[in-house]
Amino acid sequence: MLPIKLTWDAPIKREMKQVEEELRKSVCSEEHLLTDICMHVIGAGGKRIRPGIALLAYKAVGGKEMDKFIGIAASFELIHSASLIHDDINDAGEIRRGKVAAYKKFGVQKALVAGDFLFVRSFRLGGTWDKRVVEIISDACTATAESEMLQSAHDFDAKTSRKVYIKVIGGKTAKPIEAAALVGAYLGKATEEQARALGDYGFNLGIAFQIIDDILDIDGSEKELGKPKGIDLTDGKSTLPLMLAMKNPEVGKRISKLFVKRKKSQKEVKEALSLILRTDAVHMSRRAAQGYSEKANAALDVLPDTPYKKALKELVRVVVSRRT
Amino acid sequence: MLPIKLTWDAPIKREMKQVEEELRKSVCSEEHLLTDICMHVIGAGGKRIRPGIALLAYKAVGGKEMDKFIGIAASFELIHSASLIHDDINDAGEIRRGKVAAYKKFGVQKALVAGDFLFVRSFRLGGTWDKRVVEIISDACTATAESEMLQSAHDFDAKTSRKVYIKVIGGKTAKPIEAAALVGAYLGKATEEQARALGDYGFNLGIAFQIIDDILDIDGSEKELGKPKGIDLTDGKSTLPLMLAMKNPEVGKRISKLFVKRKKSQKEVKEALSLILRTDAVHMSRRAAQGYSEKANAALDVLPDTPYKKALKELVRVVVSRRT
Numbered sequence: 001m002l003p004i005k006l007t008w009d010a011p012i013k014r015e016m017k018q019v020e021e022e023l024r025k026s027v028c029s030e031e032h033l034l035t036d037i038c039m040h041v042i043g044a045g046g047k048r049i050r051p052g053i054a055l056l057a058y059k060a061v062g063g064k065e066m067d068k069f070i071g072i073a074a075s076f077e078l079i080h081s082a083s084l085i086h087d088d089i090n091d092a093g094e095i096r097r098g099k100v101a102a103y104k105k106f107g108v109q110k111a112l113v114a115g116d117f118l119f120v121r122s123f124r125l126g127g128t129w130d131k132r133v134v135e136i137i138s139d140a141c142t143a144t145a146e147s148e149m150l151q152s153a154h155d156f157d158a159k160t161s162r163k164v165y166i167k168v169i170g171g172k173t174a175k176p177i178e179a180a181a182l183v184g185a186y187l188g189k190a191t192e193e194q195a196r197a198l199g200d201y202g203f204n205l206g207i208a209f210q211i212i213d214d215i216l217d218i219d220g221s222e223k224e225l226g227k228p229k230g231i232d233l234t235d236g237k238s239t240l241p242l243m244l245a246m247k248n249p250e251v252g253k254r255i256s257k258l259f260v261k262r263k264k265s266q267k268e269v270k271e272a273l274s275l276i277l278r279t280d281a282v283h284m285s286r287r288a289a290q291g292y293s294e295k296a297n298a299a300l301d302v303l304p305d306t307p308y309k310k311a312l313k314e315l316v317r318v319v320v321s322r323r324t
Numbered sequence: 325m326l327p328i329k330l331t332w333d334a335p336i337k338r339e340m341k342q343v344e345e346e347l348r349k350s351v352c353s354e355e356h357l358l359t360d361i362c363m364h365v366i367g368a369g370g371k372r373i374r375p376g377i378a379l380l381a382y383k384a385v386g387g388k389e390m391d392k393f394i395g396i397a398a399s400f401e402l403i404h405s406a407s408l409i410h411d412d413i414n415d416a417g418e419i420r421r422g423k424v425a426a427y428k429k430f431g432v433q434k435a436l437v438a439g440d441f442l443f444v445r446s447f448r449l450g451g452t453w454d455k456r457v458v459e460i461i462s463d464a465c466t467a468t469a470e471s472e473m474l475q476s477a478h479d480f481d482a483k484t485s486r487k488v489y490i491k492v493i494g495g496k497t498a499k500p501i502e503a504a505a506l507v508g509a510y511l512g513k514a515t516e517e518q519a520r521a522l523g524d525y526g527f528n529l530g531i532a533f534q535i536i537d538d539i540l541d542i543d544g545s546e547k548e549l550g551k552p553k554g555i556d557l558t559d560g561k562s563t564l565p566l567m568l569a570m571k572n573p574e575v576g577k578r579i580s581k582l583f584v585k586r587k588k589s590q591k592e593v594k595e596a597l598s599l600i601l602r603t604d605a606v607h608m609s610r611r612a613a614q615g616y617s618e619k620a621n622a623a624l625d626v627l628p629d630t631p632y633k634k635a636l637k638e639l640v641r642v643v644v645s646r647r648t
Contacts, residue, residue, distance in 0.1 A: 029466070031473040086440060090433040109414040109476060112436065116410060117469035119443055120462050127451035127458035134451035138444050142353075145441035149355040152433060 008315040009048075011307040012055045015066060015073070019051045022074035026121045037106050037114035041081045044099045049209070050076035052315070054180040057198045060308035063188025071125040072133065072187070076180045078122035079137070083144065083176075085115040090148075091235055098226030126183075133183055140179035147171025156236030158246055158256040165238055166207065173213075174206025197299045201312060204296035209319050211289040214239035216323070218273060219282050224324045230269040233259060240288060245281035252279075293320045332639040333372075335631040336379045339390060339397070343375045346398035350445045361430050361438035365405045368423045373533075374400035376639070378504040381522045384632035387512025396457065396511070399449035400504045403461070406442035407468065407500075409435050414472075415559055422550025450507075457507055464503035471495025480560030482570055482580040489562055490531065497537075498530025521623045525636065528620035533643050535613040538563035540647070542597060543606050548648045554593040557583060564612060569605035576603075617644045 009016050027038035051073035058069050088101040089108055103111035126137050151168045154160045181202030185195040216225060217232045218241050232239045246256045258272040293316045303309045333340050351362035375397035382393055412425040413432055419425060427435035450461050475492045478484045505526030509519040540549060541556045542565050556563045570580045582596040617640045627633045
């Protein structure tokens with residue numbers, strides 16, 4: 001008989017439910033529209049990877065006061081949701097989690113306020129611990145803001161270096177995931193070695209996650225993604241697969257030419273996407289993601305064997321093989 | 325010989341300088357553009373009322389560890405600056421503190437990120453104390469977001485009630501000032517009575533401040549304000565003087581008709597402003613502000629007589645008689 005394959009969040013099912021309740025409670029406001037906008041994003045689903053990692057890290061190092069930890073785990077999802085709302089305003093993203101973007105439905109003004117509201121709510125949940133927790137979370141958010149600035153400085157720049165790309169996705173995606181792992185480790189009273197390991201896990205998983213995201217923008221299924229493909233290309237955002245494809249000796253020049261165009265027709269986006277698929281860029285990017293995911297897994301070696309460690313490894317597998 | 329009139333911040337000159345340094349340090353980023361955008365707003369001046377009140381409240385109740393308190397005092401100005409940047413995006417305000425609005429100069433995308441960055445930096449400064457401080461600050465920011473939602477629900481609504489108006493400016497302006505006073509009181513180890521008094525002081529001063537702001541949008545000097553007049557009228561924002569003018573038996577109907585127009589010509593705005601000045605709306609609004617400022621002063625009675633209490637009272641005078 002084959003062993004039953006468990007989902008990554010199997011050992012924290014109950015806690016993940018509590019996180020959902022906390023999220024709903026946190027965005028409750030007497031201004032119902034504010035709650036509606038937040039729930040438009042939070043209620044649309046999402047994988048809840050950030051709170052999940054915080055919970056698993058906490059348990060993996062022997063954290064015991066789970067009930068007290070739910071709020072802080074939820075705060076990572078609130079920050080994430082705030083970023084999604086503001087990002088969509090910035091990128092003019094039309095679809096998010098299979099639904100129309102918040103600013104499209106409610107207007108830029110109200111969506112902007114709702115994003116600020118979510119930041120504040122997460123601050124309230126995350127800030128009621130000690131100084132170290134505030135530092136970890138705010139440093140991650142600082143890195144996010146900085147990386148967005150760095151990214152936009154390289155918009156439509158076909159010469160963006162791999163170093164800049166890793167810095168951008170490091171700040172944008174990996175740092176917040178690292179922060180979730182670090183806070184779980186810290187509050188779970190991890191040793192220094194364990195905390196460093198969980199931080200490395202989160203950071204490398206985050207990089208792998210973003211590379212896969214960037215790949216799916218090229219070869220994903222629009223139906224499964226719940227949004228159109230080719231957004232990065234259209235917006236002139238340098239991603240690893242795009243950068244690699246632009247180096248291809250045969251079609252790279254043509255892809256670059258299309259990439260740097262500020263206004264692209266549907267036809268041009270389609271052409272670029274199909275040219276990219278003729279290169280090994282997607283394959284090489286998947287290998288890069290695989291490399292980071294292996295680093296994430298290896299970092300966990302110093303932790304004792306528990307169902308939580310197993311779940312963290314399963315999460316790596318899920319992230320790298322995901323299609324949405 | 326007449327006594328020399330001291331400015332309200334005279335007893336905290338040194339600390340206010342330290343606040344300035346802290347502000348500059350807080351927005352320092354390796355992404356220079358982020359620092360530039362923040363400094364565009366912070367460096368443009370402003371009265372620094374929020375940190376000033378926090379410092380004075382702290383000292384008025386006998387707070388001693390001033391050096392430790394500078395950061396948190398600065399955090400109120402960072403939150404305020406973040407709000408200004410995001411508000412200008414929302415209201416399409418073109419001029420701020422006599423300079424072109426940040427989003428106009430740097431683009432909506434970068435200004436939005438800079439606002440988020442300022443929020444995070446203030447979180448880092450304000451969140452490193454204890455739970456109560458985080459609660460006070462985040463509750464104030466929550467009230468701000470909620471009141472913005474409430475306000476926009478009443479855009480172009482000539483029937484907005486005075487109760488709604490007070491709730492809007494309470495959340496938008498008075499709560500953050502109240503929070504500055506409360507945090508100063510709390511960390512300065514105020515008695516419960518003193519803390520309540522300083523909270524009342526801050527709240528009532530905030531209401532008076534906003535009413536004066538709303539009056540200046542009607543009868544202020546554009547040169548002194550550093551921005552055009554009639555913005556609230558143009559944007560359909562219900563303010564006390566506008567609400568009172570719309571009730572005037574002679575010209576109220578005409579003002580209302582102009583107020584509810586989504587698109588107004590320059591000529592129409594001018595017409596409405598001059599009609600308002602023919603009513604007693606500005607006079608009555610000043611009286612209302614005076615009433616709140618008296619409440620603010622009266623709240624201070626329970627405090628011991630110190631130069632800090634005197635400065636808090638002087639600040640009330642400055643706020644109510646201000647022209648910018």
